[in-house]
Amino acid sequence: MTGTLDPTTGQVGDDVLASLLADARAQRDVVVALRHALHRSPEIGLALPATQRLVLDALDGLGLEVTTGSGLTSVVGVLRGAHPGPAVLLRGDMDALPVAEESGEPFASENPGVMHACGHDLHTAGLVGAARLLAARRDRLAGSVVLMFQPGEEGDHGARLMIEEGVLDAAGDRVVAAYALHVMSSLLPTGVVMSRPGTILAAADTVHVTVHGRGGHGSMPHLAADPVPVAAEIVLALQAMVTRQFDVFDPVVVTVGHILGGTTDNVIAPTARLEATVRTFSEAAHAVVPERLTRVCEGVAAAHGLTATVDYERGYPVTVNTPDEVQRAARVVPALLGADAWHEAAQPLPGAEDFSYVLEQVPGVFVAVGATPVGEDPRTAAYNHSAHARFADDALVTGPAVLAALALDRLAQG
Numbered sequence: 001m002t003g004t005l006d007p008t009t010g011q012v013g014d015d016v017l018a019s020l021l022a023d024a025r026a027q028r029d030v031v032v033a034l035r036h037a038l039h040r041s042p043e044i045g046l047a048l049p050a051t052q053r054l055v056l057d058a059l060d061g062l063g064l065e066v067t068t069g070s071g072l073t074s075v076v077g078v079l080r081g082a083h084p085g086p087a088v089l090l091r092g093d094m095d096a097l098p099v100a101e102e103s104g105e106p107f108a109s110e111n112p113g114v115m116h117a118c119g120h121d122l123h124t125a126g127l128v129g130a131a132r133l134l135a136a137r138r139d140r141l142a143g144s145v146v147l148m149f150q151p152g153e154e155g156d157h158g159a160r161l162m163i164e165e166g167v168l169d170a171a172g173d174r175v176v177a178a179y180a181l182h183v184m185s186s187l188l189p190t191g192v193v194m195s196r197p198g199t200i201l202a203a204a205d206t207v208h209v210t211v212h213g214r215g216g217h218g219s220m221p222h223l224a225a226d227p228v229p230v231a232a233e234i235v236l237a238l239q240a241m242v243t244r245q246f247d248v249f250d251p252v253v254v255t256v257g258h259i260l261g262g263t264t265d266n267v268i269a270p271t272a273r274l275e276a277t278v279r280t281f282s283e284a285a286h287a288v289v290p291e292r293l294t295r296v297c298e299g300v301a302a303a304h305g306l307t308a309t310v311d312y313e314r315g316y317p318v319t320v321n322t323p324d325e326v327q328r329a330a331r332v333v334p335a336l337l338g339a340d341a342w343h344e345a346a347q348p349l350p351g352a353e354d355f356s357y358v359l360e361q362v363p364g365v366f367v368a369v370g371a372t373p374v375g376e377d378p379r380t381a382a383y384n385h386s387a388h389a390r391f392a393d394d395a396l397v398t399g400p401a402v403l404a405a406l407a408l409d410r411l412a413q414g
């Protein structure tokens with residue numbers, strides 16, 4: 001290993017990046033083997049005991065200070081450099097999805113109905129890979145790296161729980177920056193890293209609406225209070241709300257994905273129910289959407305003499321990248337992987353992430369890493385969450401190298 005963490009420029013040197021990539025290539029088989037072991041034994045939610053065991057075993061011998069969560073099966077590793085300096089955080093999520101795998105991979109899930117369909121097995125193995133790269137450079141490291149192995153990203157707010165358990169202060173001082181990546185089984189070619197300044201991912205809320213009427217005979221609706229036409233009007237009124245009450249350049253998406261009312265053709269139901277997902281891309285829109293949506297539902301029901309109750313469930317906040325940290329990625333990624341490897345997206349992605357809770361507290365950047373399988377077209381390959389999704393193991397070279405490079409570059413800044 002050669003190279004310097006350049007103290008004159010405050011940036012990681014090209015020689016360091018070259019050695020980082022070479023080491024990431026050299027350790028590929030170890031990291032891939034861990035990913036395949038994780039893929040075979042996927043677990044869901046906040047309790048991932050088998051996953052946690054694999055991570056603890058993989059970190060053993062790297063000289064980290066390792067702790068585990070109390071309310072969830074998280075793992076936090078602190079790597080202390082040989083020299084004083086600030087702390088940075090790298091995050092990898094570890095949970096799988098309730099999907100019956102049909103990928104055809106030789107290392108497919110051995111837990112029926114559970115699959116690493118979102119690539120979090122690559123995030124977990126990749127964070128171990130980054131830890132190995134950084135541990136090998138401890139002698140010249142000025143500061144600490146907090147490794148955040150997180151359960152419960154898929155809706156269980158695992159990142160928020162880990163923040164409550166102190167992950168941002170695990171090294172002693174509050175981390176000065178945080179970095180995370182997400183692999184993509186399509187859209188991005190393998191080796192391409194994508195992000196953008198500002199909003200990178202949406203906020204995702206869930207709404208349950210109940211329209212309360214009065215049941216009766218289908219032939220005499222005037223003697224009942226029919227919730228079904230009111231529910232139908234609410235579906236359309238919500239679309240009018242989106243286009244009439246929100247800035248077209250700060251978009252809002254409302255999708256009523258579930259509607260339920262009645263039992264048969266000639267009976268008027270007492271209630272009807274709607275369920276919708278609400279996506280917003282700014283905290284300004286996120287803040288006002290519940291009140292406006294509730295007003296529409298209650299107002300449409302009231303217009304017909306019925307009532308509506310709205311149960312608005314906040315999901316993950318908007319994920320917002322710090323512009324300076326995006327600039328760092330835009331400089332470090334091409335220097336590490338080549339000029340074609342960096343792509344700045346014109347728009348955010350409409351998915352949501354609980355890394356948003358980390359970026360609410362500290363500066364940082366969330367990047368997407370292409371993992372489209374070799375020989376497949378990124379435009380048609382199965383997307384994340386699909387039972388057919390496959391992820392290229394080569395992302396286990398680029399991913400760990402990118403995370404380690406971002407950490408080294410931030411620490412070189414002092």
Ligand SMILES: [Zn+2]
Pocket residue numbers: 118119120153182
């Ligand atoms: Zn995911």
